[in-house]
Amino acid sequence: MNAVVKVNAHESSGDIVIDVQDLTKRFGTKTVVDHFSMQVRRGQIYGFLGPNGSGKTTTIRMLCGLLTPDEGRGTCLGYDILTESTKIKREVGYMTQKFSLYEDLSIAENLDFVGRMYDVPNRKQLVDSTLERLGLTGRRTQLAGTLSGGWKQRLALAACLLHDPKLLLLDEPTAGVDPGARRDFWDHIHRLADEGMTVLVSTHYMDEAERCHELAYIAYGKLLARGTGAEVIARAGLTTWEITGANLSAVGRSLEGAPGVEMLVPFGTALHVSGTDAAALRASVDKAASPAHAKAREVPTGLEDVFIHLMRGAVDPSAKTEKA
Numbered sequence: 001m002n003a004v005v006k007v008n009a010h011e012s013s014g015d016i017v018i019d020v021q022d023l024t025k026r027f028g029t030k031t032v033v034d035h036f037s038m039q040v041r042r043g044q045i046y047g048f049l050g051p052n053g054s055g056k057t058t059t060i061r062m063l064c065g066l067l068t069p070d071e072g073r074g075t076c077l078g079y080d081i082l083t084e085s086t087k088i089k090r091e092v093g094y095m096t097q098k099f100s101l102y103e104d105l106s107i108a109e110n111l112d113f114v115g116r117m118y119d120v121p122n123r124k125q126l127v128d129s130t131l132e133r134l135g136l137t138g139r140r141t142q143l144a145g146t147l148s149g150g151w152k153q154r155l156a157l158a159a160c161l162l163h164d165p166k167l168l169l170l171d172e173p174t175a176g177v178d179p180g181a182r183r184d185f186w187d188h189i190h191r192l193a194d195e196g197m198t199v200l201v202s203t204h205y206m207d208e209a210e211r212c213h214e215l216a217y218i219a220y221g222k223l224l225a226r227g228t229g230a231e232v233i234a235r236a237g238l239t240t241w242e243i244t245g246a247n248l249s250a251v252g253r254s255l256e257g258a259p260g261v262e263m264l265v266p267f268g269t270a271l272h273v274s275g276t277d278a279a280a281l282r283a284s285v286d287k288a289a290s291p292a293h294a295k296a297r298e299v300p301t302g303l304e305d306v307f308i309h310l311m312r313g314a315v316d317p318s319a320k321t322e323k324a
């Protein structure tokens with residue numbers, strides 16, 4: 001019931017917070033973001049996925065005015081990203097991959113310091129309410145240096161929220177954090193989105209991708225897929241089989257390069273085999289599994305299957321140049 005209410009609230013908000021077209025950034029001769037366009041609505045949690053070095057951080061930095069695109073245009077929070085970056089920065093909370101906290105200051109002192117930097121009015125009250133908002137009140141006097149990874153992450157989020165931003169840009173905010181702390185962090189993100197906060201978050205974790213309202217998958221700076229998780233999976237057109245049994249390595253060997261087999265990935269004690277030609281794939285799976293007495297069953301294709309598939313199909317433009 002709750003989930004239905006949340007989705008409706010999110011869908012009914014029509015205002016666009018990020019609206020950029022053809023963003024392009026080059027470093028030297030390398031194009032790291034290549035004509036990337038996106039629209040993000042208010043209250044949306046928008047996930048940014050892609051392999052290392054695919055241009056996620058560079059895009060985030062262009063959105064908040066820290067980097068100037070070489071091509072492209074657009075608005076963030078209604079401000080022009082080319083000419084109004086100062087205004088954008090004031091209304092954005094940006095959590096970088098390597099956020100810094102003062103380890104020898106307490107949680108509350110860290111927030112107070114951030115409040116001074118932003119020159120926020122009613123600083124003391126704001127620090128108190130932010131501590132409360134993120135469940136940090138009980139730890140306010142604890143030194144940041146003594147916090148576990150999950151609590152540090154939460155403090156970093158609190159620091160981003162102190163100046164009351166309207167948009168959160170989170171660059172791999174939970175990298176290296178244990179699953180329980182990641183889940184808590186995401187519960188906070190959802191609560192903030194329910195209150196109207198817009199969130200753009202980059203991640204490599206599939207469970208986090210599934211918690212986003214919409215996703216964009218990029219590789220080599222180019223958009224390869226976008227939509228809700230279900231849309232991204234459906235558009236990939238993949239069929240996936242799970243094979244279990246005793247002779248999996250032999251089954252795997254006979255599936256390599258077989259008709260219809262585009263991907264072969266070990267998943268724990270099973271093999272996942274995927275492809276876009278369902279009939280050819282099924283025939284190959286039958287042919288490989290039967291002689292080995294392995295069990296094969298069709299399973300729903302997951303986001304991870306799709307992303308691996310997309311990545312394998314992506315062409316590295318710099319590799320092409322080198323060969324030419």
Ligand SMILES: Nc1ncnc2c1ncn2[C@@H]1O[C@H](COP(=O)(O)OP(=O)(O)OP(=O)(O)O)[C@@H](O)[C@H]1O
Pocket residue numbers: 027032050051052053054055056057058059
């Ligand atoms: N200031 C810079 N000068 C030169 N090259 C850069 C600069 N910043 C980023 N790059 C390069 O641009 C490419 C994209 O980097 P970016 O950090 O945007 O990727 P990413 O998708 O965020 O990667 P990750 O998942 O590893 O964080 C990489 O090849 C990187 O080395």
